[in-house]
Amino acid sequence: METETSEVVNTMTKILIIEDDEDFSSILRRVIEQDPELQVVEVISCEADALGRVKRPDIHEVDCVLLDLQLPMSRGDKTVSSLAGIRILEELRHQQGFYGTIIVLTNSKSPADGQRALAAGCDGYLCKRARISDVPEMLAELKMAIKGEVILVASMMRHVFIRDDISAKEARLLDLLSVGKSWTEIARELGYKTPKAAANVGDRIFDKLLTPQDQQKLAAEGTKKRHKALEIWQSRRLSHARS
Secondary structure, eight states, X not given: OOOOXXXXXXXXXXXXXXXXXXXXXXXXXHXXXXXXXXXXXXXXXXXXXXXXXXTSGGGGGOOEEEEESOBOSSTTOSSOBTTHHHHHHHIIIIISOOOSEEEEEESOOOHHHHHHHHHHTOSEEEESOOOGGGHHHHHHHHHHHHTTSOOOBOGGGTTTOOOOSOOHHHHHHHHHHHTTOOHHXXXXXXXXXXXXXXXXXXXXXXXXXXXXXXXXXXXXXXXXXXXXXXXXXXXXXXXXXXX
């Protein structure tokens, strides 16, 4: 009997912090690196430096970006731009094709900021304004979110985050399947240990896309769900492109 293999090649999760509050980023780094599976590779404090960093080819070696929405445009600036984080987020997702986890950390409670971050492609959104008693729990949830075990949304922003349940990495897997990539190629590109591990992840994504009615119909017809799931995914992509 086959034993289940791990789906992850590297146990160390590499994190890039983009945050201008030195005290907060220092605490964040210290707490994160208490976990032997998490490594902060760099801390960046302004938009210009962040954009330069995310445009480097090795950005794809990063697994998770923790991103503040409000940042100074350059080092030494005393004013911050409320759209700096959104510009960095859009650069990561839409220009660089970054498919790692992006978690927005911000003091903003504005639903409009949440909507913009969602539209730009963030995976989670956490307001940094927390009671001291809530901080340990918040940081524990954040560490889980960094590892991809949970998508984190601040309670006051939950009404904003009505989004598709497909993560950026899962979307990339579906896109690769749609252009005819094999499970071997997908495993290599997305970091799964074996083609079978990639296929198992794919099967779970298909289940997300298919309704119970779809599942019943396909089972009755003896049809594989991959074709129908990709059909639904391609239709969704086309719909988003037109909107």
